[in-house]
Amino acid sequence: MNKKWGLLISSVALSAMLMTACGGDKEQAASTDAAATTGTQVNIEASNWKFNQETYEVKAGEEFTLNFKSTEGFHGIGIQGLDVDLQKDGSKTMKIDAAGEYTIFCNVICGPDHGKMVAKLVVK
Ligand SMILES: [Cu+2]
CATH class of the missing domain: 1.20.5 (Single alpha-helices involved in coiled-coils or other helix-helix interfaces)
Structure with missing residues (x-):
């Protein structure tokens, strides 16, 4: 050889x-x-510069797991009034007792349309 x-x-x-x-x-x-992945799963995916849904729904008083993923670029989520701080990828299991609407926002300064990255968490 x-x-x-x-x-x-x-x-x-x-x-x-x-x-x-x-x-x-x-x-x-x-x-x-x-x-x-057991129980209610809320899958939130972020790309440049939007979330995969405008609204995510959960039931009041019921535990759920937020699964966050950046599918394009580097993003994160925070939820106004709630202790949520996920960046790039991550999960958080939580429960909200009161019905209402919460604003989900990107918490990473990710580019020109960062400010447009908002969605709603509706608790019914
Ligand atoms: Cu951002």
Whole structure:
């Protein structure tokens, strides 16, 4: 075998090893997520420069989990009057006893349309 082929084969083997390692990590992350998803889930996704829904609804007095994810860019959420402070990705389980409407806003200065990043949490 000449040197050139040997080098090519070992670099292919190396990248196959690296790909396997990455695949393994992903599987582990997915099963961790699945374990945390019981009860009412409120999935909020942020991109440049909006949330995936204008309104999110939950029931008063019932526990729910906020799952926040930045799918494009780096964003976060705060909710006026509530102790919520998630950035980039994260979850928070909480309960709101009184019905009402709360303003969800991006709490990361993320770019030109940062100020437009608002949505509503409606507690019924
Ligand atoms: Cu922002």
